[in-house]
Every structure is written in C-alpha cells, then in structure tokens.
Amino acid sequence: MRIIARQGMIRMDLKTQYKSKLLSAIPVVSAMKVDIIKIGIREITLTAPLDTNINYEGTAFGGSLYCVGAMTGWSALHLTLMDAGHLPSVWLAKGEVAYLKPVRGTLRARTTITDEQRHR
Numbered sequence: 547m548r549i550i551a552r553q554g555m556i557r558m559d560l561k562t563q564y565k566s567k568l569l570s571a572i573p574v575v576s577a578m579k580v581d582i583i584k585i586g587i588r589e590i591t592l593t594a595p596l597d598t599n600i601n602y603e604g605t606a607f608g609g610s611l612y613c614v615g616a617m618t619g620w621s622a623l624h625l626t627l628m629d630a631g632h633l634p635s636v637w638l639a640k641g642e643v644a645y646l647k648p649v650r651g652t653l654r655a656r657t658t659i660t661d662e663q664r665h666r
Contacts, residue, residue, distance in 0.1 A: 561585045564625070568617070575617060578610055583654075587629050588664070590621045591656040599653055606649035616641055618657035626659050 569576040579598045584591040599610035627634035
C-alpha cells in the first residue's frame, strides 16, 4: 500500500511538472486552456474547454482539435524518450486529421504507447 501511495505522488509530480512545461514552452497550449487529465509513462490524456476553442458554428475549432491531438502524441513520445534516459528533442514533421463530426463539448485526446512501440 505504501508503494502505491508513493507512485501516486510521483504521478502527481509528473503531471504538475509536465503541465508547467507544456504551458510555458508552447503559448497556444496555455491560450487553449489545455489540461492534463491522465499522465503516465504509457499514456497521456489532454482536454481543453469548448468555450476557449469554439468556432462560429458553436462547435470546436478544427485547429484546436488538431492541436490537442497532436500534443498528446508529442507528449507521449517525449515522455517515452525521457523515461528511456534520453534528453529528447521532438517535433512534428507532418500531421493529418479527418474531422468526422462536430465536437460540441470538451475537447479530449488520448495517446497510448504500447510495449512494442516503447521497445522500438
């Protein structure tokens, strides 16, 4: 039980530190009011409120949807490399998104890194 409590504290510290890093290093993330809901070595979930990411139709702005999704992928890879002992420099070289339907509430994106992906 003591180990679980310590792990929980480590995760909270990681969440606080990583959120500070994202907000200070990437101004648009701060403006979008992005929040980290879940963070770990294998998964990250980000959200952003609709009211600061809304378009003229009253739905989520496409650029905001892309940004939240891209940030989860970037963060997951960055965390994986850090966990492996690297000082990573990660950037997005190409991105593609398909908007299948309007988002009328909180923007939410999750990226999970599998054991196989971590090994690669």
